Amino acid sequence: MGQQKTSNATRVARVALAAMASGMLAACAGPTPAPDQINDPFENTNRAFHAFNRGLDRAVVGPVAKGFGTVVPEPGKRIIGNFANMLDLPGDIVNNVLQFNIDDAATNTLRLATNLTMGVGGIFDAATALGLPSQPTDFGETLYVWGVGEGPYLELPFTGPSTVRDATGTLVDLATNPVSLALPSREATAANALKLLSRLRDRDRFASSVESILYDSADSYAQARLIYLQNRRFQLGQTDAAAGTNPDSDFIDPYEDPYAQ
């Protein structure tokens, strides 16, 4: 009887959660937005999180990344990057399959096999050297392929710019990551630590870009938002562009109406 109750409650909670998520997502389903089209109803909260992230970057992440960049020699950094990328591959493959993208699923499977063997367990990115470049993906992209709209813009504490669709994708990827699920908890923690180091490496590699956005622009929140949305739409639209369905999605015509906003 008690057990029956629990499972019912769990089921109700699950259905409610699913309904909430799908309601939120359905509400924002729609066509691909124009390049400078921004949907940001949570701007006040987002700006507060942006201020937090910026402070965190200035006080901790930036200096630590710089220290990491100075202390760790280049080959070490590359190995961390390669290994972190390899750990992402099983999840990428699952998403490729969910996107019905068999080509990329095959490429990523081949990448995984190549880097595990010739790449000595993922230390070297042998696959890229052999002409199989990385094709990262995520559940946010899977949702896009399934026709889910972008949804409102979000800036999340610690992780930064996102959208409702991408944040949902990140949560699903975290919860269903095949590597974390397959590994014993200590190894899973090590894998996550490695990914964190890889993020620090990226922060150090792209320091001048990151810093010009965060510290040199008049409104770093608006600039980060614009750049994230445009770049993400570009990543997602690459398949569209290849098919020639959306050739001028990022066209702004300053001649037609120079004062248009």
Added chain:
Amino acid sequence: MPNDMHLTRRGLAMALASGLALAGLPRMAAALTVDEARGLVDKTVADINAIINSGKSESAMFRDFEKLFAAYADVPTIARSALGPVAREASKSQLSGFTKAFQGYISRKYGRRFREFIGGRIEVEDAREVKSYVEVISTAFLQGESPFEVRWHVSDKAGKSLFFNIIIEGVNMLASERTEIGALLDQRGGDLDRLIADMAAL
């Protein structure tokens, strides 16, 4: 007399030729624009590479970038677009002052970033006509980074082929500068003259 005859004959030939050219104009003009646009970007890229690898001081490089920007980009149109609706209320002298300030500001801003291109190269891959403009697609190869895409939007509406937008991996210079200039104006309570004065230091 024979001379005159010759001239007349040549004149006739030219008239015929130009008539033929006129008949074929729409197609030829389009083809020319794609080639011109491609040529413009090729030249811009070659000049950028030359400036980057010149070994000059940073301030000298900024001056060279500004010359390049003024020669190959439609600066007045980009500046007006970056200013957005404010441009409508601006006086002629404000607009020209802003355009001049904007030209220097952009050259310094992007010039600083071009340093990352040292030892790298940009290759033009393709050019095609899209509606009223030509899109030139190039790939940037930077040291230690995976190649990325740079698109150039070129138009001849200013009388000759000039680029009016650059799109790096989807990130649009015009959109980015609209946001930035808008924020800079907001910080100054919408005072365009103050912005123009301050831009020299930005």
